[in-house]
Amino acid sequence: MSHPELPHTIKLLTIWLLVGLVVFLGFKAWEREREASRFKLAGQSIVLMRADDGHFHWPGRVGDIEVDFLVDTGATSTALPQALAERAGLKPLGAVRTHTAAGAVHGFAARADISLQGGVSADRLAVTVLPNLGAPLLGMDVLGRLHFSQKPGELRIEPKE
Structure with missing residues (x-):
């Protein structure tokens, strides 16, 4: 039994959302570290x-x-x-x-x-x-x-x- 493929645009959107989430979380961690160093x-x-x-x-x-x-x-x-x-x-x-x-x-x-x-x-x-x-x-x-x-x-x- 084969699984239907997700449309290409949904795959790309998912990848970009994950990249955006990683960048956002990285920025928040950097911001917290900077505040703590003050x-x-x-x-x-x-x-x-x-x-x-x-x-x-x-x-x-x-x-x-x-x-x-x-x-x-x-x-x-x-x-x-x-x-x-x-x-x-x-x-x-x-x-x-x-x-x-x-x-x-x-x-x-x-x-x-x-x-x-x-x-x-x-x-x-x-x-x-x-x-x-x-x-x-x-x-x-x-x-x-x-x-x-x-x-x-x-x-x-x-x-x-």
Whole structure:
């Protein structure tokens, strides 16, 4: 008994879909590896490498939610996007008005458990929650507890003695 042949175009389409899938998965693996290489532990030191966007990113968590904090030495306090705060179940403690590069913004204050790769954490940290913030910002309320130094393309963070 002979099996009917698949049409030539279906064979070609299947091959191209498989090639596309392999390329896509390879790109995603390369992207993950690149992101992981921006964070290193060197003894007691945490080393962050500058990302393509020009910022230093520090992987961490707000409660149980994984986040990628932008290190912002110009921010007095840590700020979170409202959507992230809602996913983390943060409760508003009161309204706040803050000044950003975009002008005055209204949001609310909350408390959050922040943990960062490398063993740095801040429990029940007072944070500012803003409705249109693009990414979580790690401010001096956390960074000020640490010693940090910068070289071109590298931010080295160590515990204060």
